[in-house]
Amino acid sequence: MTEQDTNNTVELEPQPKTIIQENAHKSMTIGLVGNYADTDETRFLLTPEGSGLLTSSDIRILMEKGAATDISFPDSAYREFGVEIVSREEALQADIVLSYQPLHTKDVKKMKKGATLLTMMGSALFEAPVIKALLERHITTGCLDQMLSYNDEPVFANVIDEIDGRGAIIYAQEFLSYVGGGKGVLLAGVAGINPCEILIIGDGNIAYAAAKAAMAAGAYVTLMNNDISALQVAKECCGDMLNTIAIHPKVLYNKVKSADVILIGQCTRPFEFPKNLSVALKDSVYVLNFDETHPSISVPRTVAMALSNILVNFFGDALIKGGFENMIATTPGVQCGIITYHGKLVDKLVASCINMTSVDIKVMIAATN
Template identity: 30%
Template sequence: MLSDGLKSTSFFVREMALKVEQQQVSLVIGIPCEDEATEKRLGLTPETVALLVEAGYRVLLETGAGAGIQYSDAYYAESGAEIVETHQEVFQADLILKIASPTLEEVEMMRPRTTVFSFLQIHKLSSAILALMSEKRINALAYELLNDHTGMSPFVTAISEIEGASSITLAAELLSNAHGGKGILLGGIPGVSPTEVVIVGAGVAGTMAAKAALALGALVKVFDNDISKLRTIRHELGYMVYTSTLQPNVLRNVFRSADVVIGSMQYVNKTHFYRISSDLVREMKNGSLIIDLRMAQGGCFETTMEACLPGYPPIFEKFGVLHFCELSLSSRVARTASIALSNIFISLFSSMTDSGGLEYLARFNRGFASGFYMYCGKMVNSYVGNHFNYPVHNIGLFLPGC
C-alpha cells in the first residue's frame, strides 16, 4: 500500500463505482508493446484494466502488447481497453505505463508534460534521453524509487520475491546435463553431498532464494554487510543457513567450494557499491554457475558488467564458470510478474483517484513523490542525477505547481 489512506480503500466493483461518481477521472493510460526479445511483462492485466475503466480511466493498449503474458487483444477489449494499432497512438496518452526504461524514440513520441512509469534500467538511459525529457517537461517515475509506508518499493518487493524463487529453479535447470551443466542435482540425497549455494545480498530476493534452496536440501550461505538483514534472514530461516558479512578471505574460501553463486545486492539509491571481483570468480570450480539478479542495475559481479552492453549474450562462460545475466529473470515468468505488478497498480491508481490526481498524490505522499527522477523536466533524484552529472533539485519546490 502507498499511504495510510489506502487502508480503507475497497476493491469491490460496487464500492469503486460509487467513487467514480464523485471523482470523475478522465486520465488516459497508455500501454505500449515492449521489446519482446528482452521483455514480456506488462503493467496491467485485463482484470485490472476493467477495474480502472470502471473507475473512470481510459486505457489505450497497443495491439499485441499482451501476447507475452498470453492475453489477447480481444480479452483486453472486453475489459474496456481501447486497442490502437501503433506505438505513436499509445504515446499520446497522459500517462505511459512501461516496464523497460523509455527510449529516445519513445520520448520523442510523447506529448509535452506526459508522465511515464517504468523500471530504472540506468544503463539504458542516456543524457540525450534526459535532455529531451527536460525539454518536454516530462514526469518520469521509476518503480524502484517509489516507496510505501514501510519505506520499501512494493514493486521491487514483488519482483524480488519472484526472481529469488525463480533463481533456484533456474539453477537446478542449468546444472543439469540437459543444458551443459555438471549434471548434478540441486539439493541433496542420502549418501551424496548437498549442492552448495552462495547468495550475496540478504534482501527480499536473497531471502526467497535461500528459502527455496533450503527446501531442496542445498547447503546455503548468505553474505551481506547489513547485519540487520542477516539477523532477519537467520530468524526467518533458522540456523540451517550460514550468514556472514562480506569478508574477503571468507568469500574466497566459500567461492572455491560453491556450486551456485547468486548475486542479489541492491544498488538503487545506494552510496556504496559492492561488486564481486573477477579474482573471486577465477577461484570458482569449473562447471559452477553464477546468476546475477541485478543486471538492470549494472550487475553484481565484475564479470557480468559487460553483459549490460547491447548485443552481449545473456548466457556465457568465463573462467570455466557459466554466467546467467538476463536483464530480468521475472520476464521468464511474465504472467505471474504482470499479475503481481497489476495488483500494486490498482492500489496506486485508487490512491491517485482519492487524492485528486498525480500532482496531488505526490504533494501529500512523500513515498510516492520519491518515485520521480524527473518532475516537470527537472532532475529530482540524486542517484540518477549523479550518474549523469545532472544538477539535482528538491521536488518539494515544484509540487504546488509548475
C-alpha cells in the same frame, strides 16, 4: 419542525456526498505500450484482469496492439475487459503512459505535452538525450520501483526482487541438470547423498527470496554478507536452516571452493567479488550476478500478475486524491520515484550522471501551493 421542513432536509443531505464523489473520481486515460523488439525485456505491467479492475473504476485504457505478446495474452483478452486496442502512437498520446522499459527519445517526442510516464528505472534514464526530451515535453516521469508505499516500503521493487531471487534457483537447477548441459544433479539430496551447496553473497529481499527458494528445494544454503546486523535480520527472515557467515578472505575462499551454485548480489557494505577466486571455482559451478541477470524476464506473466495487484491499488489512490498530480503533491513516497517534473529534472543521481542541475521537487510543490 414541520413535516415539510423534515422532507426538505432529507432531500438536501445527499447532495454534498454526490459532489465529493464526482471530484474524487475524475476520469483518466492510461496508455499501455509494449517492450522494444530489439531488447531481451519481456516483463509487462498489467494483465487483462488488472486492466478490467481499472476500467471498471472509470479509467480509460489504450493498449498498443500486441503489447502483451510477451506474457502470452492476446489483444482479445484485454478487449474483453474494456481495453481499447490502438496503435503505439495513439497509446503514447494518453494522459499517463505505462511502459516497463523507459521510453526512447523518439517515443518521448510522440507523447502529449505535460503528460506522465510511469516506468521502471533503466539505463535509458541516464542518457542525456532522453532526459532532455522529457524536459522539453514537460513530461512527469515516475519510476515505480523507486516509489515507497505508505509504510515506506519499495513495494514495486520488492516484488521484482522476490521473483528474481526465486527465479535464480530455477536457473540454477536447469543449469545443473542434464537437459541444461550440466552434470545431471538435483539441488536436493536424497538418501545417502549430500544436497548441492548454494552460496549467496548479498543482502536484501532478492537474497532472502533466493535463500528461501533454495532451502525449499532441499539445497544446503549459505548466505554471506559484510554486516553482522544484516545477517541477523536474514536469519530471522529465513529461519535457522539458513547458514549465515561474515565475509572473511579464508572463509570466502573455502565456501567458493565447495559451492555448486554461487549467487552474487549487493552487500550491505561495498563489496566486489575477488577475481582471483575464479581459480577456486568448480568446473561445473553455476554463477549468477543479479546486477547483470534478471531471472524474472523468464516468468513475465508472474511479474505482470504481481505488478497488476499493486497498480490497481496505486491508481485507486490516485483517483481518490483527484489525479496523479495531486497524488504526487500529497504523497512523499511517490515523490521519491519522480525523475522529471513540470519540465525540471528532480532526481539528484540522474542529474549527477549526465552533468545536469536538479531541482528539489518538494520546493517546486511548495511553490505551487
